[in-house]
Amino acid sequence: xxxxxxxxxxxxxxxxxxxxxxxxxxxxxxxxxxxxxxxxxxxxxxxxxxxxxxxxxxxxxxxxxxxxxxxxxxxxxxxxxxxxxxxxxxxxxxxxxxxxxxxxxxxxxxxxxxxxxxxxxxxxxxxxxxxxxxxxxxxxxxxxxxxxxxxxxxxxxxxxxxxxxxxxxxxxxxxxxxxxxxxxxxxxxxxxxxxxxxxxxxxxxxxxxxxxxxxxxxxxxxxxxxxxxxxxxxxxxxxxxxxxxxxxxxxxxxxxxxxxxxxxxxxxxxxxxxxxxxxxxxxxxxxxxxxxxxxxxxxxxxxxxxxxxxxxxxxxxxxxxxxxxxxxxxxxxxxxxxxxxxxxxxxxxxxxxxxxxxxxxxxxxxxxxxxxxxxxxxxxxxxxxxxxxxxxxxxxxxxxxxxxxxxxxxxxxxxxxxxxxxxxxxxxxxxxxxxxxxxxxxxxxxxxxxxxxxxxxxxxxxxxxxxxxxxxxxxxxxxxxxxxxxxxxxxxxxxxxxxxxxxxxxxxxxxxxxxxxxxxxxxxxxxxxxxxxxxxxxxxxxxxxxxxxxxxxxxxxxxx
Numbered sequence: 035x036x037x038x039x040x041x042x043x044x045x046x047x048x049x050x051x052x053x054x055x056x057x058x059x060x061x062x063x064x065x066x067x068x069x070x071x072x073x074x075x076x077x078x079x080x081x082x083x084x085x086x087x088x089x090x091x092x093x094x095x096x097x098x099x100x101x102x103x104x105x106x107x108x109x110x111x112x113x114x115x116x117x118x119x120x121x122x123x124x125x126x127x128x129x130x131x132x133x134x135x136x137x138x139x140x141x142x143x144x145x146x147x148x149x150x151x152x153x154x155x156x157x158x159x160x161x162x163x164x165x166x167x168x169x170x171x172x173x174x175x176x177x178x179x180x181x182x183x184x185x186x187x188x189x190x191x192x193x194x195x196x197x198x199x200x201x202x203x204x205x206x207x208x209x210x211x212x213x214x215x216x217x218x219x220x221x222x223x224x225x226x227x228x229x230x231x232x233x234x235x236x237x238x239x240x241x242x243x244x245x246x247x248x249x250x251x252x253x254x255x256x257x258x259x260x261x262x263x264x265x266x267x268x269x270x271x272x273x274x275x276x277x278x279x280x281x282x283x284x285x286x287x288x289x290x291x292x293x294x295x296x297x298x299x300x301x302x303x304x305x306x307x308x309x310x311x312x313x314x315x316x317x318x319x320x321x322x323x324x325x326x327x328x329x330x331x332x333x334x335x336x337x338x339x340x341x342x343x344x345x346x347x348x349x350x351x352x353x354x355x356x357x358x359x360x361x362x363x364x365x366x367x368x369x370x371x372x373x374x375x376x377x378x379x380x381x382x383x384x385x386x387x388x389x390x391x392x393x394x395x396x397x398x399x400x401x402x403x404x405x406x407x408x409x410x411x412x413x414x415x416x417x418x419x420x421x422x423x424x425x426x427x428x429x430x431x432x433x434x435x436x437x438x439x440x441x442x443x444x445x446x447x448x449x450x451x452x453x454x455x456x457x458x459x460x461x462x463x464x465x466x467x468x469x470x471x472x473x474x475x476x477x478x479x480x481x482x483x484x485x486x487x488x489x490x491x492x493x494x495x496x497x498x499x500x501x502x503x504x505x506x507x508x509x510x511x512x513x514x515x516x517x518x519x520x521x522x523x524x525x526x527x528x529x530x531x532x533x534x535x536x537x538x539x540x541x542x543x544x545x546x547x548x549x550x551x552x553x554x555x556x557x558x559x560x561x562x563x564x565x566x567x568x569x570x571x572x573x574x575x576x577x578x579x580x581x582x583x584x585x586x587x588x589x590x591x592x593x594x
Contacts, residue, residue, distance in 0.1 A: 036140045036143075036144065037151070037522040037523070038133055038136055038137040038140060038519045038522075039519055039520065039522065039523050040522070040523075041113075041133075041136075042079075042080065042113050042129070042133055043069045043080065045112045045113060045114065046069050046080055046082060046114065046127055047069065049107055049108065049109065049112065049114065050067075050082060050084050050103065050107075050125075051063060052107075052108065053103045053104075053106045053107045053108075054084075054088075054103065056106040057102050057103065057106060059088070059092060060092070061088070061091035061092055062091075064084070064087040064088060064091075066087075067082060067083055067084040067087050068082065068083050069081070069082045072126065077120055077124075077126050078117075078118065078120075078126030078127050078128045079127060079128055079129045080126070080127045080129075081120070081124050081125065081126045081127070082124070082125045082127070083123075083124060084100075084103070084125065085097070085099040085100035085103065085119075085123035085124070085125060086122065086123050086124075089123070095123070096122055096123025097119055097122065097123045099123065100119045100123045100124075100125050101119060103125065104117055104118075104119060104125065113129050113130060113132055113133040113136075114127050114128070114129060114130065115128050115129060115130035115131075116128050131512070133519070134503070134506065134512060134515040134516070134519070135503040135504065137515055137518060137519040138498070138503055138506075138515060138518070138570060138571060138574055139498045139503075141518060141574040141577055141578065142498045142570060142573065142574065143498065145577060146577065146580070146581060148521065148522070148577060148578065148581065149192065149521045149522045149525045149578070149581060150192050150193075150194070150525075151192070151193050151194055151522065151525070151526060152193075152194040153193045153194055153526060153529065154190060154193040154194045154195035154529065155194035155195075156194075156196075157194075157195045157196065157370050157371060158195075158196045158198075158368065158369050158370045158371075159190055159195045159196065159197050159198070159369060159370060159371045159372075159373065160197075160198045160200055160363055160367075160369045160371070160372045160373065161183055161186055161187040161190070161197060161198070161199055161200070161373045161375070162183075162200045162201070162202055162363075162372070162373070162374050162375070163179050163180065163182065163183025163184070163186075163187075163199070163201075163374070163375035164176050164179050164180045164183065164201060164286070164291075164375075165201055165202040165203070165204070166282065167204045167209045168203060168204065168205060168275055168278040168279050168282060169209055169210070169212070169213045169238055169278065170238060170240055170242050170243075170278065171242060171281065171285070171427075171429040171430070171431065172282065172285055172286075172429060172430040172431075173427045173428060173429060173430070174409045174411065174427075174428050174430075174433070174457075175377050175406070175408070175409065176430060177289075177409075177430045177433055177442060177446060178406055178409050178446040178455065179375045179377070179406055180286065180289055180291050180430075180446075181289075181442065181443045181446035181447055181586075181587065182375055182404070182406060182446060182447060182451055182534060183199070183291075183375040183404075184199065184290070184291045184587055185443075185447055185534035185537065185585055185586050185587060186373070186375070186404070186528075186532055186533075186534050187199050188534075188584075188585040188586075188587075189525060189528045189529050189534055189537070189585055190529050192525055192529070192585065193525065193526065193529040195529075198294045198295060198369070199291075199292070199293045199294050199295070200293060200294065200295045200296075200297055201282075201286075201293045201295070201296045201297065202297050202299065202359065203279065203296055203297060203298045203299060204299050205275060205279070205298050205299055205300050206298075206299045206300045206303060206355075207299060207352055207355065208352065210271065210275075212234070212236065212237060212238065213238060213271060213274070213275075214267040214268075214270070214271040215234045215237055215267075216233070216234060216237035216238040216239075216243050217243060217246065217247060217267070217270045217271060217274055218263065218266060218267045218270060219231055219232070219233045219234060219237060220233070220243050220244055220246075220247040221247050221250070221251070221258070221266070221270060222259075224247060224248075224251055225256060225259055240427070246273075246274045246277065247270075250270060250273055250274075258270070283296075285430055285431060288434070288439070289430060289434070289439065289442075289443075289587075290439065290443065290587040291587075297359070299355060299359070302355060302358045302359060302362065307358045307361070307362055307366070308350055308354065308355055308358045310358075311354070311357055311358035311361050311394075312328065312343060312344060312350060312354055312358075314361075314394060315328075315330070315343065315354075315357070315390070315393055315394070316328070318393040318394070319331075319393075320334065320389070320390075320392075320393040321343065321393075325346060326346030327342050327343075327344060327345055327346045328342070328343045328344040329341065329342055329343065330342075330343050330353070330386075330389075330390065330393070331389075332385075332386050332389060334389065335385045335386065335388065335389035335392075336385050337382065337385055337386060341353050341386060343357075353386070353390075356387065357387070357390045357394070360372065360387065360390070360391060360396075360401065361394055361396075364391070364394075364396045364400065365394070365396070369400075370400065371400055371402065372400065372401050372402070373402045373403075373404060373532060374401070374402070374403045374404070375403075375404045375406060375451070376403055376404070376405055376406065377405070377406055377408075378405050378406060378407045378408065378452075380403070380405065381405055384403045384405070387401065387403075388401055402532065404451045404532055405451065405452055406451045406452075407451065407452055407453060407454045407455065408454060408455075409446075409454075409455045409456075409457050410454070410455070410456050410457065411428060411433075411457050411459060412456055412457065412458045412459065412460075413458075413459040413460055414460065418459065436459060436463070437459055437462040437463050438462075438463075440471055440475070440588045440589055441462040441463070441469070441471050442462075443586055443587040443588050444470065444471035444474075444538060444586060444588050445457055445462055445470075445471065447534050447535050447537065447538045447586055448470065448535060448538050448539075449535055450533055450535050451533070451535075470538070470541075470542050471588065472594075473542065473545050473546075474541045474542060474544075474545040474579065474583065475583070475588070475589070475590065475591050475594060476545075476594055477544075477545035477548045477549060477575070477579060478576060478579045478580065478583070478590045478591065478592075479591050479592060479593055479594040480548075480549075480552065481548070481572050481573075481575060481576040481579075482576065482591075482592040482593065483593070484557055484558070484569075484572060485569075485572070485573070485576075487558065488557075488558060488569065491558075493565070493569070495566065495569055495570060495573060496566050496570075498570065500566075501563075501566045501567055501570050502563050502566075502567060503567055503570070505563060505564050505567045506567050506568070506571060508551075508554065508555055510547075510550050510551040510554040510555055511551060511555060511568070511571065513547055513550070513551075514544075514547045514548060514550075514551045514571060514575065515571065515574075517543060517544050517547045518544070518574055518575065518578055520540075521540065521544075521578050521581075521582070524536050524537065524540045525537075534585070534586065537582050537585055537586055538586065540582060541579065541582045541583065541586070544575065544578060544579060544582070545579070548572075548575045548579075551571070552572075555568055556568075557569055557572060
């Protein structure tokens with residue numbers, strides 16, 4: 035796909051390379067010099083550090099080298115108008131403006147595919163996110179992880195990767211044992227009274243546990259009251275797991291998240307992969323036996339203590355099962371890259387898991403973990419703590435009921451994952467320009483309104499070749515085009531840094547640039563040639579806003 039910014043950088047690269055050859059310099063041309071946008075407009079549109087890299091091999095001051103290069107540079111047939119030397123020897127390039135016409139034509143030509151690339155073509159990538167325990171409803175951490183993970187997967191797909199969205203279903207292990215104890219206690223309390231049956235101190239105390247048991251008893255009565263405890267626990271737990279897993283599917287679909295794979299933890303036991311993984315780890319130099327247990331040398335990877343893989347009872351730990359799961363990702367299913375979205379409380383687990391991959395002969399750099407900080411909900415200036423449904427936490431459904439789907443998806447990507455997020459419920463519900471998602475959606479709806487009006491008057495957009503884009507000379511027009519031209523670069527950076535929050539920031543900036551253009555430059559009521567150029571520009575903004583919002587899982591409304 036075409037990228038005007040990349041084309042400009044390539045032109046600058048050629049201009050510098052040819053100038054270097056013309057100087058007859060007595061050293062090899064350095065690789066890896068940087069061409070980037072300066073922070074200040076006064077320093078040009080792009081800047082190169084080539085002179086600094088040549089200083090040592092040529093034995094000259096960078097500014098002297100920059101002047102030698104500048105004196106033989108040829109800008110003909112390029113988007114470059116001039117170049118200047120700045121600071122210790124940077125070469126700043128100023129564009130002639132013709133790139134803007136090219137940028138608008140590219141967007142009109144590529145439409146919904148504008149910004150797509152093949153940067154990650156041929157790469158098989160898994161994004162595993164949310165993976166909530168099926169022991170209760172999804173909470174706020176799951177909600178942020180869902181928006182973040184799903185948008186990240188979409189960005190990687192835009193970069194050409196073959197992406198699999200996966201949910202790891204913890205349907206075995208300690209949390210399921212705890213769930214079984216909690217359910218059984220509530221079941222017995224129903225018949226014998228709360229004073230007669232002690233509830234586990236570390237059990238699940240949410241109202242959802244009581245509600246499950248009320249429904250189960252309504253369906254089965256006292257049928258399981260006198261059966262052996264373990265048999266009763268299994269029946270009750272299977273009943274609740276089925277309900278909870280179905281609810282996870284329903285809630286995530288309502289949140290616009292569609293998984294390619296739901297991977298049950300129990301499958302790792304059934305397939306024998308847990309035992310296979312443990313045996314493979316035993317053959318490495320990273321395990322040892324002590325006190326009847328099998329240990330992993332976590333201290334060799336910067337952790338304070340080693341970790342148990344298999345208890346002295348012969349039962350594998352969650353760590354061992356997690357290693358088996360990641361072994362399955364890399365060695366059984368063959369993913370080139372695995373990205374996990376985890377809560378910040380899993381920070382210590384990252385080095386541990388990367389170390390385990392190394393012990394299995396897997397390059398640990400193929401595993402990347404996005405650590406996600408906590409969310410604090412605010413309303414009326416105070417922290418919101420209580421859920422209307424469960425009495426002890428805010429659920430995803432609570433949030434969507436309160437503010438709607440679109441604000442939730444957008445707000446959770448307002449900040450980078452590693453940043454704490456203060457989620458203002460009042461702001462998210464407001465219909466003002468202070469609300470970033472409303473502000474962006476309104477820009478899209480405003481363009482659609484203009485298009486409908488012009489269509490009702492018989493005005494249609496001409497072919498790009500028949501439009502005089504040189505008429506777009508106002509500062510608001512130029513700034514808007516420059517912002518549109520930056521979209522492919524933003525997408526590439528979001529994919530490279532695993533950071534979809536770049537898209538929310540970009541959307542707000544693009545909407546702001548459009549609103550400024552709209553207020554300063556009338557589309558209707560001006561002479562026809564100028565109207566066509568501005569109409570084409572508005573269509574480009576509509577195209578890019580729709581693309582950006584789609585990647586975030588947010589609707590781009592045509593009316594508001």
